[in-house]
Amino acid sequence: MSTKPKMQWFSVRKELKPKQRLFLSVMSFMLPLLLWCLVSYIPWLWHPKVEINDPGAVSYFKQGMLVDRELFIKELDKLEQAGEALPQGTLANPIYLPAPHEVAVAFYTAFTTEPKRRSEKWLHESLWDSIQVIFWGFFLSSLFGVPIGILAGTYDFFSRLSEPFIEFFRYLPAPAFGALAVAILGIHHAPKIAIIFIGTFFQQVLIVSNTARKLDPSLLEAAQTLGAKNKALLFKVVIPGILPDLYRDMRILLGWAWTYLIVAELIGTSSGITWFITQQARYKNFDNVFAAIMIIGIIGISTDLFLAWLGRRIFPWQRQTASA
Amino acid sequence: MKHTLELPSYLEQDDAVRDRFNRLKQRPVTLEVQGLGKEFETAGGSVTALKDINFKTHKREFVCVIGPSGCGKSTLIRILAGLETPSSGKMLLDGKEVHGPGPDRGMVFQGYTLFPWLTVKKNVMFGLEQAGHSKQVAEEDARQWIDLVGLTSFVDSYPHQLSGGMKQRVAIARALANQPRILLMDEPFGALDAQTRAKMQSYLMDIWQNIDITVLFITHDLDEAIYLADRILVLKAHPGEVQEIIEVPVPQPRSPDQLLSPEFLATKKRLEELIHPPEEGDEMNSDHLNMVRMVPINDDVQSVF
Numbered sequence: 001m002s003t004k005p006k007m008q009w010f011s012v013r014k015e016l017k018p019k020q021r022l023f024l025s026v027m028s029f030m031l032p033l034l035l036w037c038l039v040s041y042i043p044w045l046w047h048p049k050v051e052i053n054d055p056g057a058v059s060y061f062k063q064g065m066l067v068d069r070e071l072f073i074k075e076l077d078k079l080e081q082a083g084e085a086l087p088q089g090t091l092a093n094p095i096y097l098p099a100p101h102e103v104a105v106a107f108y109t110a111f112t113t114e115p116k117r118r119s120e121k122w123l124h125e126s127l128w129d130s131i132q133v134i135f136w137g138f139f140l141s142s143l144f145g146v147p148i149g150i151l152a153g154t155y156d157f158f159s160r161l162s163e164p165f166i167e168f169f170r171y172l173p174a175p176a177f178g179a180l181a182v183a184i185l186g187i188h189h190a191p192k193i194a195i196i197f198i199g200t201f202f203q204q205v206l207i208v209s210n211t212a213r214k215l216d217p218s219l220l221e222a223a224q225t226l227g228a229k230n231k232a233l234l235f236k237v238v239i240p241g242i243l244p245d246l247y248r249d250m251r252i253l254l255g256w257a258w259t260y261l262i263v264a265e266l267i268g269t270s271s272g273i274t275w276f277i278t279q280q281a282r283y284k285n286f287d288n289v290f291a292a293i294m295i296i297g298i299i300g301i302s303t304d305l306f307l308a309w310l311g312r313r314i315f316p317w318q319r320q321t322a323s324a
Numbered sequence: 325m326k327h328t329l330e331l332p333s334y335l336e337q338d339d340a341v342r343d344r345f346n347r348l349k350q351r352p353v354t355l356e357v358q359g360l361g362k363e364f365e366t367a368g369g370s371v372t373a374l375k376d377i378n379f380k381t382h383k384r385e386f387v388c389v390i391g392p393s394g395c396g397k398s399t400l401i402r403i404l405a406g407l408e409t410p411s412s413g414k415m416l417l418d419g420k421e422v423h424g425p426g427p428d429r430g431m432v433f434q435g436y437t438l439f440p441w442l443t444v445k446k447n448v449m450f451g452l453e454q455a456g457h458s459k460q461v462a463e464e465d466a467r468q469w470i471d472l473v474g475l476t477s478f479v480d481s482y483p484h485q486l487s488g489g490m491k492q493r494v495a496i497a498r499a500l501a502n503q504p505r506i507l508l509m510d511e512p513f514g515a516l517d518a519q520t521r522a523k524m525q526s527y528l529m530d531i532w533q534n535i536d537i538t539v540l541f542i543t544h545d546l547d548e549a550i551y552l553a554d555r556i557l558v559l560k561a562h563p564g565e566v567q568e569i570i571e572v573p574v575p576q577p578r579s580p581d582q583l584l585s586p587e588f589l590a591t592k593k594r595l596e597e598l599i600h601p602p603e604e605g606d607e608m609n610s611d612h613l614n615m616v617r618m619v620p621i622n623d624d625v626q627s628v629f
Contacts, residue, residue, distance in 0.1 A: 218435055226502060
């Protein structure tokens with residue numbers, strides 16, 4: 001028996017060791033990637049298509065063509081019986097599932113692929129369009145949503161006045177306003193920003209007001225016994241008291257805003273990363289499509305990690321453990 | 325087998341103590357509570373939490389409030405702080421009726437209630453700035469109060485970096501910085517361990533002896549009440565009413581070696597009688613565990629005695 005305690009992987013509500021946690025975090029990315037690799041590189045796993053290398057005597061087969069495996073076998077049998085030239089082919093996956101290395105290359109080539117038409121945009125320009133739409137949608141929503149949320153969470157007056165309607169309105173799906181937004185705001189960035197605004201704002205008010213309501217009431221009582229009145233209670237206690245939680249809410253809401261992006265960008269003239277994705281799908285450049293989708297994920301998670309890191313700097317009174 | 329100890333009556337006071345109480349009662353009245361009552365509306369009808377509470381505290385007096393759970397002692401202090409409104413009666417501070425919370429009645433809560441986003445210094449400055457003092461004046465004042473509670477080296481620390489006892493010292497400094505007429509303390513040391521609590525009690529005595537402050541202190545700890553108080557207001561439960569106001573016969577200034585003095589024990593005996601009356605004791609006797617012996621007959625340890 002060794003004196004060293006054995007590595008525990010499963011204990012109820014116990015944190016694992018840092019090394020174990022890092023390993024598992026890496027694995028959480030590696031497992032889906034591994035699955036993708038298996039499906040892509042092991043011929044007998046899935047591969048429902050056959051890529052034609054030599055059409056043989058089949059009149060409609062062409063080199064490089066993808067046909068269903070069943071069809072290929074049927075034709076093969078037919079020709080075998082007829083004793084004519086057999087077609088040659090290799091097992092392949094459908095065109096919409098590129099292999100990992102193809103997508104990895106596309107991360108580079110997507111940026112260097114020249115647009116088909118001169119009026120069209122490069123990938124980095126499309127991405128910049130998307131980021132602008134997200135920024136303005138989220139900024140405008142926060143500009144109104146945060147103050148209203150704080151007021152509603154602090155004063156029953158504002159809560160009663162705003163929340164019943166907002167509760168109703170948040171059930172209306174933001175994309176449903178697409179046609180209306182185009183009619184009112186035109187076909188360019190404005191209606192897209194409006195959709196992100198509608199998708200974010202109503203949730204934001206409710207989440208922020210809930211956060212404001214969760215402030216420890218004894219802090220307000222303490223402030224009152226120290227002579228703080230209405231306005232001071234709001235600006236000196238409620239707002240500073242909820243800032244770290246508010247900041248965390250904003251991080252979550254920003255993630256939501258990103259999920260509305262794709263719908264928003266389909267409205268009016270398609271633009272941004274969505275335009276790039278639909279365009280590349282049309283040209284059957286699915287490696288570029290995958291790369292573009294992943295770029296959204298990468299931008300999302302890196303913004304969030306950056307904001308989490310920043311949060312730990314600007315709220316020094318938050319315990320390190322509470323900032324995850 | 326019971327040890328019986330010959331104790332004097334808690335009403336017996338030696339000359340010095342009696343003389344001090346006579347002088348104490350000559351002092352101006354800081355807080356006067358008249359006919360205070362509080363009823364709560366609940367699903368099961370209205371509940372009387374407090375009924376016809378009357379008492380006075382004199383300038384620089386230390387009064388403890390004690391009572392069984394559910395006697396409304398927390399409700400009482402919250403009403404005095406203005407955090408709840410009484411259903412009847414009124415309270416006078418220096419002869420003037422007060423309503424709602426205000427800086428003239430400082431409060432120290434059991435949960436520390438320090439503002440976690442402010443440093444120790446800024447916490448203590450909070451009330452001073454609310455009172456309209458300039459930043460410089462507030463900061464200077466705050467430093468003095470922090471010095472008084474012995475936390476000078478922690479002025480720029482955040483509350484989460486302090487121990488429970490230290491947090492409560494900041495809370496006391498923060499309440500005192502406003503120079504309230506009365507300091508209301510709601511079981512302030514209830515969450516501290518025994519050692520820290522004893523230390524905090526002696527800090528509090530030191531502070532009280534040296535500055536112009538009247539203290540109303542809520543506790544459920546009999547020893548704490550006797551050790552700290554000039555007089556003890558004993559409440560009874562359902563409804564919360566004043567049962568007795570005890571003049572503590574233990575001479576001032578207090579020190580821990582008085583904890584076993586005859587006056588101390590006599591007072592404690594009286595408090596025990598008031599808070600755990602005998603009929604309640606009977607009830608407790610019938611409320612025993614349904615125990616059977618579950619030790620093997622041949623176990624090597626046959627009895628714990």
